[in-house]
Amino acid sequence: MSIYKGERQRQFPSKISTTSFVKLYILHLLNERSYYGNEIIDEIKERLDNKWEPSPGMVYPLLRELEQEGYIDGWWEEPDKRSIRRYKLTDEGYRHYKVILLQYKSTFEDSLHIVKNVLKDIYKEKF
Numbered sequence: 499m500s501i502y503k504g505e506r507q508r509q510f511p512s513k514i515s516t517t518s519f520v521k522l523y524i525l526h527l528l529n530e531r532s533y534y535g536n537e538i539i540d541e542i543k544e545r546l547d548n549k550w551e552p553s554p555g556m557v558y559p560l561l562r563e564l565e566q567e568g569y570i571d572g573w574w575e576e577p578d579k580r581s582i583r584r585y586k587l588t589d590e591g592y593r594h595y596k597v598i599l600l601q602y603k604s605t606f607e608d609s610l611h612i613v614k615n616v617l618k619d620i621y622k623e624k625f
Contacts, residue, residue, distance in 0.1 A: 514605045520552045521560055522602060525595040528570055528587040535561060535583065561585060569594050 523542050527533055533541065535558055543551035561583075564570045569591030575582040587595065617623040 513608065514602055516552075517556065517560070518598075518602070520556055521564070522595075522598055523552075524557070524560060524564065525569065525587065525591060525598070528585055529592065529595055532584045532586040534575070534585070564591065567594075 520542070524538055527538055527541055535554065538561075539551055539554060539557055561570070561572070565572050565585070569588060570585045571588055572583050572585045574580050575584055614623075614625055618625060
């Protein structure tokens with residue numbers, strides 16, 4: 499169990515915040531191609547088999563933050579209308595993505611292990 503500020507980690511089952519998870523997923527998607535905000539939301543929802551989706555209230559502030567940090571570049575598809583802002587990963591964003599990708603992998607593995615053990619122990623699932 500990890501220790502944070504001298505205390506046990508009490509978040510369950512994942513030790514990664516929703517915001518960090520969505521940030522990782524945004525960078526992952528933008529590593530593949532350019533997207534706009536609603537497209538990112540829809541793509542995450544689809545890739546998670548419609549079981550969960552991030553809210554626009556989470557995605558759009560993250561996009562602005564990532565752009566301010568230089569991890570992504572944004573541009574208006576139609577500059578006169580300013581209705582659709584597309585984003586792409588920068589070189590700095592790619593380096594940051596690779597770092598957090600490695601940082602979070604063991605956390606996801608731990609979470610999967612916990613969930614599998616709960617399903618096996620409480621729900622008598624076989625794996």
